[in-house]
Amino acid sequence: MIKAVARPRQWQRWVCSSCLSQRAAPTPQHRRFATSPKSTAAGFESFVPASHAPLNREDDVALRSVFDHPKFWRDFSSAPGGVSVGLFRNAFLKEPRGFLTFARVSLNRARAVVAKVLAASSVVEYRAIVRDLDRLSDILCRVLDMADFVRVTHPDRNMQRMASKAWELVYQYMNELNTMSGLHDQLAAAMANPDVTAVWSEEEKTVAEVLKLDFTKSAVNLPQKYRDRFVALSSEISAVGSAFVQEMAPDQDTLILPSSELRGMDPLQARALTRGGSVYLPTLSGPAALALRTVHSPDARKLIYYASRTASRRSVEMLEYLMKLRAELATLSGFESYGHLSLRDRMMARSPEAVDQFLRALAESNRPKARQEMAELLIEKQKAHPLATTLDPWDKDYYSDLIRRQLRLTGRQGDLLSPYFSLGVVMQGLSRLFTELYGIRLVPRQPLVGETWHPDVRRLDVISDTDGHVAVLYCDLFYRADKSPNPAHFTVRCSREISEAEMAEVWEQTQQDPEMAIFGSPESASNDGMTFSRQQGNTIKQLPTIALVCDFQQPSAQGGDQPALLSYFQLETLFHEMGHAIHSVLARTSFQTVSGTRCATDLAELPSTLMEYFAADASVLARFARHHETNEPLPYRMVAQKVRQAKRFEASDTEGQIILAMLDQALHSERAGRPGFDSTDIFHGIQKTFGSGPPDPRGTRWQGFFGHLSGYGSTYYSYLFDRVLAQRVWDVVFRSGAQGGALKRENGERLKESLLKWGGARDPWRCLSEVLGDERLAEGGEEAMALVGSWGSTRQE
Incomplete structure (x- = not known):
């Protein structure tokens, strides 16, 4: 099955301390970062940076200035007039209708690859099938991922509209491929031939297994009438799922x-x-x-x-209908339940039974603290109602908030912390942290005409001290009324190695197609004009291209040349999203199918959740957090107070998430296909069995508001799973041992070499076992899932 893999996001963080808080005035030398691309008579040529320099003060100061000082940014980003280079430097996207050209050219390339795969007959040709199928997926993903981003972020409605048309064209073709049994048969033939597989790398073998399972899940190996029913079911599930989320309503408005x-x-x-x-x-x-x-x-x-x-009866009925459709789809595909089908694909758990082991072990380890917290709430209630012996369901939030209020510092907490977290200082801190841990830094780059979608967007080049330019990061971090307020990480283009044969093929197509005559070299044509790198041995790699989207207050809205100031929650959010970005940056695999965050779904939030621990660490914050006016260092006690306040009823919050994860599993089990399926009874039963607090009373139907059931589909446990793993990695790798472990290069290298750099190209259990030094995890399975659950998810003081 050829598909675009969604980026994790929600609907999916150092050197001389004396210069950390220097307030730089705009100076001419900073314009040296503004490097223009080469121009040729034939058209656009991608810029190929070659800097391998370690962190230097000028980069560091410029990074803060482009975010903190609007005047500096306007000077830095002002480019001389000229022809647009296209959005993200994609040479097709110089104007809205270019999206249709991009889609058409990409479809022509895709059809050529499909024809090549279907015609393969020799050992040599079969050896190339995995690389060809990965390239086919990449061709489609380039359009789908770009269009997906533009549809939800670009301010130009016409650009959005053309992106949607391009998305529909390519998605329709991708669905045709998913019913094309010939591709599946050719892959199966290649995998069954030892003369073929003997020369495949471990990464190729992993990609082959991923693609094979994708085909199996799309029912492409079934007779035609069953494939037709599969397609119809898939379409109806999509429609019902969207309607469930968009139309959910309470019984009483x-x-x-x-x-x-x-x-x-x-x-x-x-x-x-x-x-x-x-x-x-x-x-x-x-x-x-x-x-x-x-x-x-x-x-x-x-x-x-x-x-x-209490959700409306219609909302609950729609939810239950969605569950029944998924149960039928699973049966049609040969699976016991939808949970079994879903967990077979890119999941560490691999089965509902393993998820159940994890959730039960986590519930057991969490229960004592949750019960203690409920007892504390009852004591608080008894201060006002001495005769009370139980908590009512509507008491929990009230008395929790009452106790939390007693922990708050005098004054407005956000105002106390924000002056130490100007956006530029935080970005500076992130770059320094990444330099300390991984030897990479963030360098501002002047955007060219047409490269970004809004003047507020900053382009950063990610530079490695050993590999040079390794990624491009676009930061759209300020509030606009016309964009989603949800923080998000988008991988607009993944890492992938481009072979000489592929470049030659694309270059030949360029000579035959007038719409592709805009490129000046095979390398540029093979990358649609976007940035690439040349590695040792003259290997060409397309660079990961990432967009971070947040909704922080505009600095200009605060008057003059004042910086944007972040609350601690916003700081934590930026660290989290940058954790996704660093995963995409470091996992520069040769195949896009397994690059970056295209790893096991229940591992994808580990790097980002781990970054939240760095955001709360005293040694990390001490390296960059300074008052934007007085230059005073951040008093860490204020952060510690904020963290304690947020953690005050952490076990109860965790228990609530465990119950929701169990509900997700139960509704996607074989029970959904049985007569008498009742989601309300299932939800209330789970609450009574696993809850420490009062369950919902009869007559309520909260599950009708659980919109994540549509998107996650038996994988909601991933959030808890990665929370536990992030805490374990933090405790074992970064917090244990000598002071300042959070900033030690050897610890960062340990995480990178054992886990981050692999993306999805290696068994994630093997990665975890290596980074944690725990052989009990190496083989995965139910026992390993139970072990992870037993570690718990409550942060240690």
Whole structure:
């Protein structure tokens, strides 16, 4: 099965301390970073950096300045007039209709590769099949990933519209390939021939296995009538899943309460919802969640709780129909359940039974602390109600918030920390951290005409002290009304090795197609004009091209040349998203199918979650966090207080996630295909069995709001799994041993060489076993999953 692999994101972080906080004024020498591409008579030629220099002060100062000083950025980014080089330097994307040209050219290339694979008959030709299929996937992903990004981020509606058309054209062709049994048969023939596999690298063998399983999951090996039903089911599942998420609704849209019942709630919010002495409270809203945490009246909280935990019958019916469709799809494909089908593909767990072992072990290790937290809440309740012996479901948020408030420092916590976290200083800190750990740094590069989608977007080149230019990072970090507020990491293009034969083939096509005459060399044509690198032995690699999207406040909105200041939560978010980026940067594999974050799905959040530990580490923060005006170092006690406050009921929060992961597993089990399937009974039963706190009362149907059931589909446990693994890696690799372990190069190299650089090209259990030094993990399986669960996910003090 040829497919585009989604990037993990939500719907998916050092040297001389004396110069960390220098406030640089714009100076002419910084313009040396503004390097223009070469021009040729034939057209556009990609720029190929060759710097291998270690961290230097000028790069470091410029990095802070392009983010912290709007005037400096305007001077730095101002490029002389000229012809557009195309979005991301993709030479096809100089104007919106170029997306259609890009799609057409890519489809022609793809059809040529398909014809080559289907015609393979000799041993030599079969040996090239894995590389050809990976190239075919890359050709399609280049369009799909680019278009996917543009559709949700680009401010030009016409550009979005053309990107959507290109996406539809290529996606339709990809679906045709997924029903093409000839590709599957050719791959199977290659894998069955020892004369072929004997010369394959380990990475090629891994890619072959991934592709084979993809074909199996798409039912391409079944008779035609079953394939037709598979396609119809897949289409209906997609439609029902989208409708479930978009149309989910509560049983009661709005609660009408006397304003006197909402004492304790922020009066400004309450007043904004008040009409004629009554408060009109939308059931699924921020104010409703706030009311559950702050309203003193238990009767009012009870009404709000019931309303906010009861989905409409239609929402629940749609959810259950989705589960039944997935159960039928799994049966058609020869799997016991949808969970068995889903967990066979790029998952460490590999089976629902292994996930169950992990979740039960995690629940057991978490239970004592969760029960302790519930006892503390009851004690807090008894201060106001001495005769109370139990907690009600609508008590938990209220008394948790009451206890958390007692931990807060005087004043507004965000205002106390933000002055130490200007965006430029944080980016500077990230670059220094990566230099310390991995020998790579972030270098500002002047964007060329048409290269970015908005003037606020900063381009950074990722430079290795041994390998030169290894990635391109585009940072769209400031708020705009026309883009999603959700932080996200996009891999617009993956790492991949481009062979001489492929370049020659593309160059020949370029000479025959007038629309491809814009390129000046085979290397440029093979990369669509985008940046590439030349490795030892003259090997060409397309560079990972990554976009980070956040919604931080614009620096100009704060007046003058003041920097954007981040809250601690925003700092943690940026470190998290940069963890995904560094995975894409370091896993520069020869095959895009397994590059970067295209690893086991339940491993993909490990690098990003691990970065949150760096964001809270005193030695890391001490290397860069300075007050943007006074240059004073950050008082770490304020961060420690913030972390303690966030962790105060961590075990209870973890227990809630365990219950949701168990619900996800249960709804995607064989039970979904049986008569009498009732998602409400299943959810309430799991709560009663595994919850330490009061379960939802009868009459509620919260599972109808669980939108992640559509997207995750039996893999929701991954969030918890990676949290546990991140804590373990932090404790074993970076926190143990001598002080300052979080900044030791040998620890970074250990993580990179054992895990990060492999992407999906190596058994993830082997990677974990090596980085943690624990042979019990090497073979994976149910026992290894249970072992991980037994470690727990509660951070150690």
